[in-house]
Amino acid sequence: MKVSIKDLVDSVKDKLTFPKVAMRILRLFEEDDLSAYHLAKIVSLDPILAAYILKVSNSAFYNFPGKVKTLSDAITLIGFEEVKKIVIMISAKNAFKVSDEFDKILWEHSLAVAVGSSVVNERVKITEDGVAYISGLLHDIGKIVFKKSELTDYMEILKKSYEDGEDIRLLEEEKYGYNHADVGGYILQEWNFDQEIIDAVSFHHLNFSLKKTSDFLKKAALVNFSDFIVNNLLGIGKKYKIDDESIVLGLSSAKVIGFEEEHLSGLTDEIERKFEILASTMEEGV
Ligand SMILES: [Fe+2]
Numbered sequence: 390m391k392v393s394i395k396d397l398v399d400s401v402k403d404k405l406t407f408p409k410v411a412m413r414i415l416r417l418f419e420e421d422d423l424s425a426y427h428l429a430k431i432v433s434l435d436p437i438l439a440a441y442i443l444k445v446s447n448s449a450f451y452n453f454p455g456k457v458k459t460l461s462d463a464i465t466l467i468g469f470e471e472v473k474k475i476v477i478m479i480s481a482k483n484a485f486k487v488s489d490e491f492d493k494i495l496w497e498h499s500l501a502v503a504v505g506s507s508v509v510n511e512r513v514k515i516t517e518d519g520v521a522y523i524s525g526l527l528h529d530i531g532k533i534v535f536k537k538s539e540l541t542d543y544m545e546i547l548k549k550s551y552e553d554g555e556d557i558r559l560l561e562e563e564k565y566g567y568n569h570a571d572v573g574g575y576i577l578q579e580w581n582f583d584q585e586i587i588d589a590v591s592f593h594h595l596n597f598s599l600k601k602t603s604d605f606l607k608k609a610a611l612v613n614f615s616d617f618i619v620n621n622l623l624g625i626g627k628k629y630k631i632d633d634e635s636i637v638l639g640l641s642s643a644k645v646i647g648f649e650e651e652h653l654s655g656l657t658d659e660i661e662r663k664f665e666i667l668a669s670t671m672e673e674g675v
């Protein structure tokens with residue numbers, strides 16, 4: 390018997406949660422009169438989160454001269470939008486909890502797609518930076534659900550897609566009747582994420598050549614495009630890389646987001662450099 394998406398998501402409820410304090414912080418950003426002081430106060434409730442925000446603020450990612458000493462300084466310097474990204478990044482890292490080789494690949498892949506979506510978005514201007522980054526970071530959260538559940542035997546699929554380069558979406562659909570993008574959208578809905586992020590995640594494996602371009606499809610196409618770059622040009626998530634960068638210009642998702650040859654210059658280097666700084670900052674812990 391096939392497992393429904395609801396049963397699948399229910400089966401990981403105890404193992405996969407999004408921290409309450411993170412959701413509380415995210416809700417804060419909806420307030421018009423949010424101050425750095427107020428934000429620092431709430432963030433301080435979670436000392437690990439606070440320490441990470443300081444650490445990332447002091448990393449080469451921002452390259453500030455001098456040391457950022459207090460949380461309020463960090464928030465003022467990097468800005469609210471960056472704080473939001475770091476809060477989600479820390480929470481996602483906990484959710485992805487690395488216990489084997491594939492968890493590590495999935496976590497690094499997700500972080501790289503977050504950075505990738507943000508860098509690509511800077512060039513093609515599809516959405517806000519935070520939306521691009523968070524959608525990229527969580528785009529494959531459905532794979533974590535599949536992997537953590539006892540109702541599925543997902544390892545085989547992960548291996549086939551990583552080692553033999555088979556299309557994971559098709560393997561999932563054949564076995565379960567739905568794919569990790571469907572599952573990701575479902576769990577983000579349960580976690581009360583913004584609809585635009587849910588849509589970008591739910592549709593990131595759509596066949597973009599068949600669809601008309603609406604606003605939410607552009608965000609999904611942005612994630613799809615960054616996912617391709619990270620997998621195939623950087624080899625973060627896939628075992629084999631492609632050498633020819635210009636291959637991305639022919640993707641249907643590139644057409645949807647208006648990605649042209651001029652946008653390609655320095656792109657993969659920038660994604661790789663930013664990803665490496667973030668990955669090593671997160672790896673060291675606090
Ligand atoms: Fe995916």
Ligand SMILES: [Fe+2]
Nearest residue numbers: 502528529616
């Ligand atoms: Fe992916």
